[in-house]
Amino acid sequence: MNGQNKIELLGMSQSELEDFVTSISEPKFRARQLYKWIYQKQTASFYEMSDLPRDLRYKLDEVAQISLPRFLKQRVSRDGTRKFLLEMNDKKRVETVIIPQTHDKNTQYTVCISSQVGCPVGCAFCATGAGGFQRNLQAYEIVGQVLSSRRELAKRLKRNDTELITNVVYMGMGEPLLNYDEMIKSVYMLNEHKGINIGQRHITISTAGEVTGIKKLLQEDLQVTLAISLHACDNELRNELVPLNKKYPLEILLAAVREYAEKSNRRVTFEYVLLDEVNTRKKDAEAMIKLLKPILANVNLIPYNEVSGLNFKRPASNRINQFYQWLTAGGLNVTLREERGTDIEAACGQLAAKKDRQM
Numbered sequence: 196m197n198g199q200n201k202i203e204l205l206g207m208s209q210s211e212l213e214d215f216v217t218s219i220s221e222p223k224f225r226a227r228q229l230y231k232w233i234y235q236k237q238t239a240s241f242y243e244m245s246d247l248p249r250d251l252r253y254k255l256d257e258v259a260q261i262s263l264p265r266f267l268k269q270r271v272s273r274d275g276t277r278k279f280l281l282e283m284n285d286k287k288r289v290e291t292v293i294i295p296q297t298h299d300k301n302t303q304y305t306v307c308i309s310s311q312v313g314c315p316v317g318c319a320f321c322a323t324g325a326g327g328f329q330r331n332l333q334a335y336e337i338v339g340q341v342l343s344s345r346r347e348l349a350k351r352l353k354r355n356d357t358e359l360i361t362n363v364v365y366m367g368m369g370e371p372l373l374n375y376d377e378m379i380k381s382v383y384m385l386n387e388h389k390g391i392n393i394g395q396r397h398i399t400i401s402t403a404g405e406v407t408g409i410k411k412l413l414q415e416d417l418q419v420t421l422a423i424s425l426h427a428c429d430n431e432l433r434n435e436l437v438p439l440n441k442k443y444p445l446e447i448l449l450a451a452v453r454e455y456a457e458k459s460n461r462r463v464t465f466e467y468v469l470l471d472e473v474n475t476r477k478k479d480a481e482a483m484i485k486l487l488k489p490i491l492a493n494v495n496l497i498p499y500n501e502v503s504g505l506n507f508k509r510p511a512s513n514r515i516n517q518f519y520q521w522l523t524a525g526g527l528n529v530t531l532r533e534e535r536g537t538d539i540e541a542a543c544g545q546l547a548a549k550k551d552r553q554m
């Protein structure tokens with residue numbers, strides 16, 4: 196049996212694994228063992244599953260596979276942020292960013308994962324968008340990024356605690372809500388307490404404003420954080436920067452967001468990339484205050500990280516501070532995002548994973 200005919204176990208729930216082991220005439224409890232090896236110990240090889248009988252390991256290897264994305268290489272930033280290049284079974288590549296946070300001398304990590312290979316939205320300032328769209332990722336490939344990242348990180352740090360990764364943000368390559376079914380399946384898998392066990396409140400789904408997806412997400416009744424990539428507060432400018440705005444203009448997007456904030460009683464985060472002389476004028480600040488003040492919102496300002504070949508500039512720091520002050524004076528809850536991983540092109544909008552590019 197070649198690899199293509201093998202049954203993929205990554206992405207299966209424990210009850211799906213029970214059906215699988217029963218189908219190969221094995222007792223149900225083997226599913227529990229497999230589940231643990233896959234989701235708690237991120238093991239891709241049956242031969243490493245030391246509590247399975249040797250014959251069973253051979254048998255499993257003949258009929259099944261666990262396709263954790265293959266780690267190719269990493270870059271490490273001065274600030275400790277890492278960027279991993281991962282490869283899927285069909286050789287498609289995505290980048291995953293791992294960001295450390297230290298509290299009381301204990302460092303834990305947030306993983307920024309991709310939901311698509313490339314992105315169809317085509318935001319004007321984004322390296323991923325400039326590279327075009329290749330395909331959606333399957334749920335097991337999305338979850339696999341967290342598992343492969345945890346495995347690589349644990350190996351490098353010589354730590355094997357399952358709580359090494361505590362937060363997951365869907366802010367890598369792609370528009371998660373345009374890959375809704377696989378994305379939401381992956382959220383439930385990440386949250387499964389017997390498995391990877393990332394709390395719902397530690398998961399953030401970021402969208403450029405795919406309103407149909409926001410409405411579907413609302414029906415799930417989850418406690419995940421919704422983040423909106425806003426970047427402009429009038430339709431004319433937003434149409435240019437985030438072309439999805441032509442389909443869902445600001446008034447429609449904001450109505451959906453308000454509904455989400457009210458029903459979930461969760462603050463919605465608005466990401467706003469600061470582009471010099473494009474969206475950082477006083478009138479942009481005034482428009483944002485008018486738009487967001489009535490909403491339970493946090494605003495994250497992200498100074499632009501320049502991408503070669505794209506014609507946008509990062510504002511000088513006095514302009515950045517001025518913009519921040521206009522917003523806070525207007526009563527908004529604003530954070531100026533700490534710069535992470537800019538020296539390794541791991542920052543927002545810089546992920547590309549081009550085949551020919553040296554990471």
Ligand code: SF4
Binds near residue numbers: 316321323
């Ligand atoms: S910013 Fe996000 S939504 Fe826009 S093109 Fe880049 S990856 Fe896609």
